[in-house]
Amino acid sequence: MVIILENMDSCVGCSACAQRCPTSCISMVYDDEGFLFPRIDEERCTDCGLCKKACPVLKSGNAGQDQEQTGFPRAWAAWCLDDDIRLNSSSGGLFSMFAEHCLREGGTVFGAAFDKDFKVHHTAISKLPDLDSLRRSKYVQSDINQCYREAEKLLMEKRPVLFSGTGCHIAGLKSFLGKPYPGLLTIDVACYGVPSPKVWSMYLEDMKKKYKSEIAAISFRDKKNGWKNYCMHISFKDGSFYRRTAVKDTFFIGFGKNLLSRKCCFSCQFRHPNSQADITLADFWGVERLGLTDTRDDKGISLVIANTPEGLATLESIREKCCLSEISFMDAASGNPRLTASAPMPYQRALFFEDLNRGVGFSALKRKYMNPAVQSLKLWVKRTLGAGVAGKLKKLIKA
Ligand SMILES: Cc1cc2nc3c(=O)[nH]c(=O)nc-3n(C[C@H](O)[C@H](O)[C@H](O)COP(=O)(O)OP(=O)(O)OC[C@H]3O[C@@H](n4cnc5c(N)ncnc54)[C@H](O)[C@@H]3O)c2cc1C
Incomplete structure (x- = not known):
């Protein structure tokens, strides 16, 4: 069996391997979480090694800029x-x-x-x-x-x-x-x-269903409320629109919590x-x-x-x-x-994708993991009672 990376969790999905392959035997396919990974057709692979040569992860040890010099x-x-x-x-x-x-x-x-x-x-x-x-x-x-x-x-x-x-x-x-x-x-x-592109597609389907219209345009960074208070803005073909600050939008909440x-x-x-x-x-x-x-x-x-x-x-x-x-x-x-520095992976990420892949619907996923009401409550506690109290409450809830 031909293997590009021993640990496929470190694959970034850039497709350099697939684009470099001289026999086009590598295709990029979506995994369960909705991310692209290379899949090799072993019948057509000549084991030339060019895919490994093109892989940025295998080269990462000696890359980067020579800053001191x-x-x-x-x-x-x-x-x-x-x-x-x-x-x-x-x-x-x-x-x-x-x-x-x-x-x-x-x-x-x-x-x-x-x-x-x-x-x-x-x-x-x-x-x-x-x-x-x-x-x-x-x-x-x-x-x-x-x-x-x-x-x-x-x-x-x-x-x-x-x-x-x-x-x-x-x-x-x-x-x-x-x-x-x-x-x-x-x-x-x-x-x-x-x-994940898969979660993004689910979010869009949910929006289209809710607004009963096709989407005309999207901005993740609408600045009508200012740069710091940026909004997700979706305009629909029937003239209606959705605008929510990032802290109240389900997709941004999932993104911010590092679930996606x-x-x-x-x-x-x-x-x-x-x-x-x-x-x-x-x-x-x-x-x-x-x-x-x-x-x-x-x-x-x-x-x-x-x-x-x-x-x-x-x-x-x-x-x-x-x-x-x-x-x-x-x-x-x-x-x-x-x-x-990378953010640490939260334990809820695995639970989120487990639920998603056993067919839990997007509305239930939203309620469980990306709930704007819970997020607003957390913000209110933090702003009104202070970060210390918010932290203690969080520990109490977890316990
Ligand atoms: C997934 C993602 C995460 C980010 N996280 C942070 C962060 O944590 N902290 C921070 O300070 N900035 C982050 N940024 C960068 C920030 O949002 C702006 O892109 C950056 O400040 C440049 O803004 P601009 O006004 O110069 O140009 P803009 O016109 O806003 O930026 C456009 C540029 O973003 C690139 N781009 C847009 N979407 C993608 C995408 N999905 N994948 C790759 N490139 C993309 C375009 O190719 C183009 O180069 C992130 C950007 C992306 C895409």
Whole structure:
């Protein structure tokens, strides 16, 4: 039997193995939890070993940037000066600035978009009007499709490429390519963990049933109530809409409680200091504590990290379109735990997927694991009685 990884729980599902396979004998198939894993057709496999060579997890021990030598990473609080783009982005709109720069140079930008059914997949764009499809975080694992192959083809033709995604997407690309290309710029986003596409589909079906209409558009990061109080916004084809702050939305509650993430996210090997991207982007939560001016308008502030000289040079070339304020990497990292460390896996995650796979309906799963009423009560106790009392109550309830 051919095995790519001894421990398949560490597979990130990037599909570098499948895209590199010369006999196309590896297909990506969904597991019980709704995540993609490689499946090898042993009849067609020639045991050439190229899949293992392309696997970022098998390479992860010696990857990452050589920070001591280069004096990187460097960090900035940043936002783009175009308010329209900023308000339509998750944080400060920096991704759009990098993407516009690449497109102006005649390049191609790869990133995560919704398809017509609101499943999340990677795609390539080469025209400015298409950029909005890649804008804003979609908190679901994005299917890379054949994007590594497409990017490689462009790079071999010496065309500029900006490839964006999570840390594992970028590690997968680098490992797939196997050598550096001068025209390639990579951006990863700080990552909490990637939720299951299966649970996302169940959530959408539930919404369509409740609103008795097909979905027209979705934003995970609607800023009508401000950046800090961001909302899930779903508009329906019949003109109705759903808007809930993240703390009251069932999908976000499940995400926030770490019930929905892929197993490998709990021991992610591609966060800082092991990011392999030229640039890392994140929300700059807690930026107020740095006492910078102009950060209180609640339109969104990005944390931009240049990990390489190429990343820094590109940041310099978009400088006049942004407001940038350099800070120490330690200051940046201290307010953003997911930049450098994975969340622990909660024991309820296994129970959640066990229930899901024995056919418990989405309404029951919501009530049991992602209940906005319970979440609101917890928040009320924390705010009114203080975190200490909330902690004691939690222990009492568990006991
Ligand atoms: C799954 C996920 C978890 C995240 N967790 C955190 C976190 O814990 N802390 C934090 O500070 N920031 C987190 N972020 C990053 C943050 O939400 C913003 O993406 C980031 O601040 C960039 O915002 P922007 O305004 O510059 O650009 P935007 O236009 O908002 O971002 C678009 C970028 O996000 C990428 N993207 C969108 N959805 C996906 C996806 N499903 N998979 C891969 N790439 C995607 C696009 O390709 C593009 O590069 C997360 C993002 C994702 C996708």
